[in-house]
Amino acid sequence: MSLRNNIIANYLSQIYVTTIGIIVVPFYIMHMGAEVYGLIGFFVLMQSWLTLMDLGLTPTVVRETARFKGGNLTALYFRQVVRALSIVFWTLAVVGGSALYFLADTIATSWLNIESLAPDVVVFALKVMAITVALRWLSGVFRGIIQGCERLVWLSYFNVVLATFRSVGVIAVMNIWGFTPNIFFTYQLIITILEAVILWSTSRSLLPHIDKDIETIGWSLKPVKSVLKFALTIAFTASIWLLITQTDKMVLSGILSLSEYGYFSLAVLVASGIMIISGPVSNAVLPRMTNLFALNKHSEMLEIYRNSTQLVAIIACSAAITLAFFADHLLYAWTGDEQIVQHVTPILRLYVIGNGLLAITSFPYYLQYAKGNLRYHLNGNLVMAGALIPSLIFASSNYGAIGAGYVWCAINFMFLFFWVAYVHSKIEPGLHVKWLLNDVLVIFIPAAVTGYLLNLFDLQLQSRITSFAILVLCGSLIIIISTIFSSLVRNYFVSIFNQRFG
Known part of the structure; x- marks a missing residue:
């Protein structure tokens, strides 16, 4: 297959x-x-x-x-x-x-x-x-x-x-x-x-x-x-990763009432769609990259790595940007309940932004996984956990779900622009600048600008059908802009054109 x-x-x-x-x-x-x-x-x-x-x-x-x-x-x-x-x-x-x-x-x-x-x-x-x-x-x-x-x-x-x-x-x-x-x-x-x-x-x-x-x-x-070292490395990093991604939910489950926690869970569920979008890529890429590395096909492995980054940037980042700017329209079109919109929208916006950043920062792990060396991934998770967990506990305890959302966004932003650069410099020198500029930012920035400009129209909630139409129209425009700026997509259409007319 x-x-x-x-x-x-x-x-x-x-x-x-x-x-x-x-x-x-x-x-x-x-x-x-x-x-x-x-x-x-x-x-x-x-x-x-x-x-x-x-x-x-x-x-x-x-x-x-x-x-x-x-x-x-x-x-x-x-x-x-x-x-x-x-x-x-x-x-x-x-x-x-x-x-x-x-x-x-x-x-x-x-x-x-x-x-x-x-x-x-x-x-x-x-x-x-x-x-x-x-x-x-x-x-x-x-x-x-x-x-x-x-x-x-x-x-x-x-x-x-x-x-x-x-x-x-x-x-x-x-x-x-x-x-x-x-x-x-x-x-x-x-x-x-x-x-x-x-x-x-x-x-x-x-x-x-x-x-x-x-x-x-x-x-x-x-x-x-024979696989104990690799398994335990993943186990430890997975444990740290679990603390990173679930500490806020665990803390808030003991702070909020069950009904308030229900609204928070609803926001997290919708926001998790951003990470789920990147899941199919990792499921397909991990075994293939591992196989290519075992066969000493380094350039082919890196090509898959960069192309899959662009694919996730197009889909996951476009979805995150759309939900960040039009979360209220999504919730109203979906539920028709203004109380749910009021409770969930502020939390949802923060978590989709954080998850959009997280979808991209996950990629260096795929590269390390294929090579069978997760040392930098382990160290990165320890650094992130050391900064994130105390901040989340403090913010969740004092400011509830909103405080946790702001911390989640800030930590993921810093992790993308600082730690990922360090990891790339160690495992693939010379890759990071090309990866960040050509595979991530060239797609993310035009999409974010498009979302911001569309949001200036201040589209108000009217009916569920209208909100759905606004969401589909704006989301489609954002993902089209993302696609246009992707070299992966451009090269794909050029190859099809050459096959038919070359």
Whole structure:
């Protein structure tokens, strides 16, 4: 499967998954209330924090699978590595899920600020969350094998079907049995079980065949030692990264009431679409860049690196700029609820700007990942965490969600313009200026100027249809301007022209 098809399939599925997940939120709030949606937001937070147990295992599965496909590992050794990693996955899933399950009462009574929900309802929801989160995390090893084999088109179709059942199917089920937290979280658990079974079956079919009469996989953990350094480096950086991206959410979950946290979760959900947009690129690029580096094709690897940067700059930055200037129109067209617009718009604007910057600053990690050396990524995360976490705790505690948003924007801005330059100078001397000017700023600046000029028209909220039209028109214009200034797109059309008329 070509890299282009993998990226396209990933983008289409992620756009669908993100869109369907966002579209159904007003139905949740309308039928269950902002407080229950705050509980759903806490569910998402728990999934993020449970990835602390990953210990770098999922990225390691992807990388080892890509190395096997590239001819760097034998079939037997690869099967032994997968078996050993699976043992660790199962063990940690049981430990983490059990811990969250037995802490449900404490979380419900001592951490969450419940307003009208019955405590026993919240405890039941938290216990079901614990099982669901553990199973979804466990599926990471199966997804890793599929992703490393570059079966991303199949995975994209699967994600679309799964998102439909998870987001839309639950509404149909609750319409029959009631719009309650118990029904919602029980349904999510059932879908998660089906997800794990299907991913397990598919990943098994992709594993290489070995002659069991001659070769034995065994149950030893020794194969993990060969990838331990790489896995632990990713694990530590992932832990720091989790602290960087989730500290504000954890702190605010204990400060805000569940209903206020619901509005905050709504803003974060929409803003997360910016990072989700860059996800398909990384899913497709990481195994391909790793394979090219293993084959000593350095120039081809850098070409993919720079082209994928432009692709993310066009789409992610254009989306961030559009939402930063027209967040109120998006929220009103989507929900038709002026109270949601009032509560969510200021937070959303800050988080989409921060996430737009973050989507670009993630790229040096891809380069380091392909080379198998994450030292600078580790150091960068430590520096960022040292500056961000105390600032977020202070700002969140004193100024709530708005304070956290301002800190998030400021730190990501400084990280892009200072730390990324340092990393590029160390791992690819001479790359940074060309990368920043020709692959990022030449696309970002015209789009930002376009958004600013459109915002000068001071377009007021009128009707949901009008707001939707304004959002589509302005967003389309911003992304068109971004595309025009991209050398990647220009070269693509020139090549098509030469093929047809040259």
